Amino acid sequence: MAEILVKAVSASHVDSEKDRRGCYKRGMPVVVMPDGHLWGLEERMPKFAVLKFPLISVTRVQKYIAEQLDGLGNPFRRRLWRVRWDDLPTQDRNKLVSTGQLIVKATDVYTGPFDRTWTQVKGFFLNQETNSNETSDL
Amino acid sequence: MATKTIKAAGGDYTSLSAWEAGEQANITGLGPSIAECYSMADTTAVVIAGWTTTAADYIRIYTPITERHDGKWNTAKYRLSVANATAILIQEDYVRLEGIQLEVNAANAANQFGISISGITATNNEIHISHTIARTHTNTSFTTNALSISDTDTIFKVWNCVFHHRGGTTSGSDRAVSISSATGWIYNCTVYGGQTGIRITGGTNVAKNTVFAGSGSNDISVTAGTLTCNYCITEDGTCPVDTGNQRNVTVASMVFADVTNTDFHIGATSTLEDQGTDLSADANLAFSDDIDGVARSGTWDVGADEITSSLTDIVGFSLIAAISISAIAATADVAGFTTTAATNLGTFSAQANIGGFSALSSVSLGNLIDLPSGDMAGFTFSCTTSLATITAVADIIGFSAIATSATGTLTGLDPFNPQWGLNATHYDSRGVRQHISQIRESGSYIGYAAVFNFGPGLSATFTAHRVVTIDVAPGASGSFTTVDGKTVTVVNGSITSIV
Numbered sequence: 001m002a003e004i005l006v007k008a009v010s011a012s013h014v015d016s017e018k019d020r021r022g023c024y025k026r027g028m029p030v031v032v033m034p035d036g037h038l039w040g041l042e043e044r045m046p047k048f049a050v051l052k053f054p055l056i057s058v059t060r061v062q063k064y065i066a067e068q069l070d071g072l073g074n075p076f077r078r079r080l081w082r083v084r085w086d087d088l089p090t091q092d093r094n095k096l097v098s099t100g101q102l103i104v105k106a107t108d109v110y111t112g113p114f115d116r117t118w119t120q121v122k123g124f125f126l127n128q129e130t131n132s133n134e135t136s137d138l
Numbered sequence: 139m140a141t142k143t144i145k146a147a148g149g150d151y152t153s154l155s156a157w158e159a160g161e162q163a164n165i166t167g168l169g170p171s172i173a174e175c176y177s178m179a180d181t182t183a184v185v186i187a188g189w190t191t192t193a194a195d196y197i198r199i200y201t202p203i204t205e206r207h208d209g210k211w212n213t214a215k216y217r218l219s220v221a222n223a224t225a226i227l228i229q230e231d232y233v234r235l236e237g238i239q240l241e242v243n244a245a246n247a248a249n250q251f252g253i254s255i256s257g258i259t260a261t262n263n264e265i266h267i268s269h270t271i272a273r274t275h276t277n278t279s280f281t282t283n284a285l286s287i288s289d290t291d292t293i294f295k296v297w298n299c300v301f302h303h304r305g306g307t308t309s310g311s312d313r314a315v316s317i318s319s320a321t322g323w324i325y326n327c328t329v330y331g332g333q334t335g336i337r338i339t340g341g342t343n344v345a346k347n348t349v350f351a352g353s354g355s356n357d358i359s360v361t362a363g364t365l366t367c368n369y370c371i372t373e374d375g376t377c378p379v380d381t382g383n384q385r386n387v388t389v390a391s392m393v394f395a396d397v398t399n400t401d402f403h404i405g406a407t408s409t410l411e412d413q414g415t416d417l418s419a420d421a422n423l424a425f426s427d428d429i430d431g432v433a434r435s436g437t438w439d440v441g442a443d444e445i446t447s448s449l450t451d452i453v454g455f456s457l458i459a460a461i462s463i464s465a466i467a468a469t470a471d472v473a474g475f476t477t478t479a480a481t482n483l484g485t486f487s488a489q490a491n492i493g494g495f496s497a498l499s500s501v502s503l504g505n506l507i508d509l510p511s512g513d514m515a516g517f518t519f520s521c522t523t524s525l526a527t528i529t530a531v532a533d534i535i536g537f538s539a540i541a542t543s544a545t546g547t548l549t550g551l552d553p554f555n556p557q558w559g560l561n562a563t564h565y566d567s568r569g570v571r572q573h574i575s576q577i578r579e580s581g582s583y584i585g586y587a588a589v590f591n592f593g594p595g596l597s598a599t600f601t602a603h604r605v606v607t608i609d610v611a612p613g614a615s616g617s618f619t620t621v622d623g624k625t626v627t628v629v630n631g632s633i634t635s636i637v
Binding site: 004005007011013014017018019021022023028030031032033035038039040041042043044047048064067071074075078 | 142143144147149150151152153155156159162163164182187188189192227229247256257259265315445534
């Protein structure tokens with residue numbers, strides 16, 4: 001029962017250190033809310049898109065909004081995980097731009113409409129610390 | 139920059155974290171970027187970073203008064219309450235927090251704070267935190283602070299805040315406030331709990347009118363740098379000897395309302411009362427209210443709260459001002475109230491009963507307003523010159539207004555309960571009754587009893603629905619007109635005609 005608000009545009013800073021450490025980039029998950037959350041007027045395109053995971057608990061996807069920390073525990077990037085937005089299939093990118101959301105089926109219990117399965121999507125979730133894609137199930 | 143709202147529904151954003159992500163930008167030349175937070179539980183940790191701000195183009199995160207805590211932790215108002223991180227991490231140069239509640243609400247890993255300021259790289263910066271409550275979880279297993287400033291560049295100004303470490307005094311790294319190598323001012327704050335109340339490890343810091351307590355024998359710890367204290371109070375003996383400071387003041391004598399639930403309002407007998415100094419013209423950080431937004435006056439109290447009697451019943455209260463009283467507002471009963479002002483009493487308002495009230499002003503009473511549902515029973519007002527306006531929405535019973543010269547307007551607004559008992563007697567220096575310029579009622583009154591004492595030499599106009607009793611003094615002469623057009627003429631102590 002989770003929805004992830006994902007940044008749809010990148011912010012930037014002239015200071016490269018602040019840019020890396022402080023600026024949200026396109027594809028970074030920002031907030032996790034329960035299914036059916038009534039998002040705010042600004043929490044939509046062009047600033048954000050929503051990835052919906054029907055019947056998946058908030059706890060299961062909470063890890064995607066964790067910060068990336070350096071070896072001393074200090075902030076290194078805004079988020080450890082990032083959706084490789086530009087690598088998504090054109091169809092999915094177009095869907096995100098036109099509707100602002102993508103419904104991801106991540107459990108067999110869910111029988112409603114969806115755009116992609118978690119199996120299809122998880123390979124686009126990049127762990128920026130290890131530079132490897134997600135392989136785990138939800 | 140525009141103001142954006144953070145609301146559970148119907149606003150621009152549904153979390154402060156999403157606001158920060160959505161508005162993050164170089165705002166130089168665009169004015170302040172403002173997050174207006176409404177009553178809700180916001181549970182996602184916030185990091186303020188990646189912006190470009192200036193002294194004029196700052197980030198302001200605040201709550202409107204209606205959405206703000208009432209000086210104590212309030213779960214009905216906006217609060218940033220996170221379980222697994224620092225509630226808010228500030229890494230930007232110019233940020234202002236105002237009227238926010240922040241807490242770490244679960245036992246987590248170490249170094250998770252209510253407010254953390256670090257990673258500020260610019261020499262020019264200024265962080266403001268006011269009217270804010272920050273508190274830790276009760277667990278003492280991990281290092282946690284209500285406020286942590288761990289950046290050598292930080293310039294901060296903090297006032298009217300509560301920093302509450304709820305974990306006791308056993309863990310060595312638990313502090314209500316921890317500051318390393320910053321430059322800042324902490325005024326009128328309440329710093330409570332932790333193994334250390336405030337720990338300074340560098341920088342130049344100034345505290346005024348601030349109380350440090352609940353931290354065993356470590357209310358103040360300065361291992362490097364300086365903390366100059368004036369008009370500060372500690373429970374233990376760590377407060378430095380300097381102007382206005384006090385040490386070894388017991389927590390019991392401070393009379394905090396409810397420490398367990400982070401309510402540091404102080405009671406009427408608190409040893410913090412009237413022990414501070416007026417900071418309204420302080421060169422570094424000037425303000426004139428308390429954490430509740432109540433105006434501070436007279437000799438200021440120490441800590442975030444300024445005692446005010448308007449929050450509960452006022453019984454047997456006596457207020458004496460040498461010059462003027464601008465406003466008194468009560469939200470509950472006012473009983474046995476007496477005020478004596480040498481000159482003006484501006485406005486007195488009560489939202490409930492005013493019983494046995496006595497206001498004595500040697501010059502004038504501006505406005506006396508009894509708001510909805512309030513009776514004025516046994517009310518006595520006396521002033522030596524003029525009375526401007528008395529307004530009652532409900533009953534006025536046993537009211538007595540005495541003025542040696544003019545009474546401006548006396549108005550009753552309740553058309554359904556017209557039990558007026560007006561006995562207005564006015565005497566000049568010769569003992570001669572003087573005039574009331576106007577008596578006016580806006581409702582359709584029936585059956586009320588108005589007694590008018592009609593003195594010699596009277597010449598006045600009344601706008602009244604009905605006068606049941608006219609008390610004519612011996613030798614009085616004059617006339618008055620009622621609202622239904624009757625002219626009452628008095629000659630030498632007798633009513634000669636009603637036309």
